[in-house]
Amino acid sequence: MLLKTLVSLCVLAAAAFAVPAQEKRVHHHGDLSERPHDDAQGFQYDHEAFLGKEEAKTFDQLTPEESKDKLAKIVERIDVDGDGYVSHAELHSWIRHRQRRYIQENVDKHWKEYDSNGDGKIAWDEYKNTTYGYYLGEEFDDVDDKATYKSMLTRDERRFRTADRDGDMIATREEFTAFLHPEEYDYMKDVVVQETVEDIDKNADGKINIDEYIGDMFTPEDGEREPDWVTTEKKHFAEFRDANKDGYLDAAEVADWVLPGEVDHADNEAKHLIHETDTDKDGRLTLSELLDNLDSIKSSTITDYGGMRADEHDEL
Template sequence: MNFSSLFNLTLVLVSIVLASSLLARVKHEQPAPLHEMSSEEKLTTFRKIFDRMDSDNNHLVDTGELKSWIDLIHNRTAETAIKFRFSFLDENKDEQISWKEFRSLTFSMNSDDLEPKNYTQEQFRDLEKAFRADRLRFQVADLDQDDSLSVNEFRAFAIPELFPHMHFHMVQETILDLDWDSDGNLSVDEYLSAILQSNDEFPNDVTSREYDFFFSSRDKNGDGKMDKNEVKEWIAPSHFDPHEAEAEYLIREADSDKDSQLSFDEIMKDLNVFLNSGATNFGREIHEEL
């Protein structure tokens, strides 16, 4: 497991702790789990949270207000996870994570020399790939080139999609991970393997839709493959805000009167849309906040 996987796991675990803390501040007491709440308790809790979303107090939540709420939950959760992980990796507590500390605590290695004798061929290949990827990402995030990461530099390492200077490296990482034939580009098959998270046979309807989308939207120059610029627009698009997209999705799903806003009753009527949102990962974070 490389550091990116470890960080994502940490983010999920810390979000659960953070959500309980946030809800406690709303209710001024330790909250009961959702499934243990009475109908009256749920109604009271959801009403307080709705009122926090409704920043202009007009008893409706629009896309901007919902996006701001998702920003709050996601960013606070991510920041807590980053600080938690930073504290763990900063072994000598000097407010810096040296490459030596990172390498030791993430890979249990005392040098950059990989020893294949303790691994199978496949294990060694995966370890080498993860190690080299994290080493390069560390170097790109290390803006002052002192072979250590400050808290701000570590944010860029942990969430590179939010930092433009990390985007080109993200492209390199993606191509390295998915480019089976090592031609420096992504074919439609390589793209599909990433979208569907499998190299086995794909469901026909999903495969067909994503196959068409590859040629209609991803492959912008029509050469049958995704080059570095096209991969950049896929993983870190210039004009796309995932929080706004989540807010638009939730409103579209629950807006029964089609006024592009949500009332408290509309949210309660389609509460599962919020608790089980599959559009992005932020639905899970809203669920934990509730």
Template sequence: MVTLTVTDVQKEKMVAIKMPHFQIVLLSLLLNGVLSSIIPENHDRRSQVKDLSDLEHQLKGGHNAEYDHEAFLGKEKAHEFDRLTPEQSKQRLGVLVDKIDSNNDGLVTEPEMVAWIKYIQRRYVTEDAKTQWANYELEGAASMSWDYYMERTYGSATDETEMNSETKLHFKEMKDRDYRRFKLADVDYDGKLTFTEYVNFLHPEDAPHMREVVVKETLDDLDKNKDGRISIDEYIVDMWPDMGKETEPEWVTTEREHFEKWRDLNKDGFLDSNEIQHWVMPDDYDHAIAESRHLIYEADSSKDGNLTKREILDHSDLFVGSQATDFGEAFKYSHDEF
């Protein structure tokens, strides 16, 4: 095995770009040939309930249509539509409308739109898990044990003798986090994960029985003084690392107000586990429902609460992009079914 080292210069560059410490540890172990290269992207980061897109829905200049495109199509398909001519884009949108209209009555209702958007989100999660699952090379096995997962993911890093004390500590935290997820995902308690269980392991934010993992990982990451709760400063510095170094921008002041008014339910100045769950996994808000209502409101010319195929096609720019909206280089794509 070729051994590489992370130089002081490399470490300084990592710090300069504000790379999270977990990522520094992961990169250090990878460069030294200790960790496996199949570690999933963002393996070091806590699980979070995802929005429908990584993009901001509202921009300073107004509404961001690309957010709606990704929510309606998924990120990859949205980019694919951006490379189609307007005529091709509308044609394929028409095919999708027929799929969304599940009872074939000529109307897309809110429940049908919600079901579609949730399907798009589930598809991303499943495809991501399939990609990672294939990397473990199970050779037809229907499940994966904890020991096999550890060996394939961390390789010789299971031997901590080559690590310094700081790296060893953070490596232990990563293993503990994985083990916590593994145990909760293993719903039949056989010590192995089937593919379905692995999906929940990889994306615990999408599984109700994994909620405690999402809360625990949020608390672990933000609770810097380890007192079992999140203070307002710990809350702010997680999203604004320059706290105390620069004049506080307006959006940070707004977040402070949100913490005090909406996050800290018992008004004790901290977030406990119940308040963290209410914050990161609110029961009273559903992204898919909110987006469906937004799309229907914007495209519903008749104001009857439903969308006809004509209304959707007349407002196609709201749902999908094309070369006309992307202004990018045109590429030829096949008309494969969605």
């Protein structure tokens, strides 16, 4: 049952990602990776940015020689002008391609689940019935946390209605993409902010206080010492997040936090990878430089965003 799977994933995600707010809540366009971008903790973010999430897993299982052969094929595709170098522009373009590919493949996967009548569109009833199934007939009486399921249904319907621009409650592919990836669409940003506030605002006053902000990231066990990053986050809340200094985050301040404007994360990742692997500091990369820094590359989204396969069948 998709409903049980959905709830289980929510619970697991909450348990697994007890991390600083900027890593948990901030919505990046076409996320490069769910991993923290901190080289001190390893290069997995870069690995998934260069390779893509699924291909990154594949690389981890290859022998060194197989990894080099596969990387050479990928670099050949990134080097569009064929001059033997990977420029910043080529790397940036490739990472953006992997982002778009990830979103397309993610939508493809869900489309097959929800377009039950095969008409090339997804009606709200199709989504609702596939996700919540027979529980709807019982009004969730058979589930333990009835209020949570009802809240999830209400939230899904609100997001679906917002994504459905023509108001017919039947999603085209573009509208369904907006439903699944609202951070990619300007007209969905209010929904992203509203959902964030609802998640964190425990006293339901429509704004987020410092305790709710920290509580979303960290709940200490008895006697547990507060980590240093919590102190840093409290400072961030007071000095940066709470722009009007009223002690709360309102919707506009939450938007500034979780939807950070026009930051181009693909561009930043391209610059980061060049900085880390450009041995001769000429501002471009050779295959030799990339192979010499295979650990960094094997931890980037360049090589596998959305299950990328570096062969002649994978079109740019």
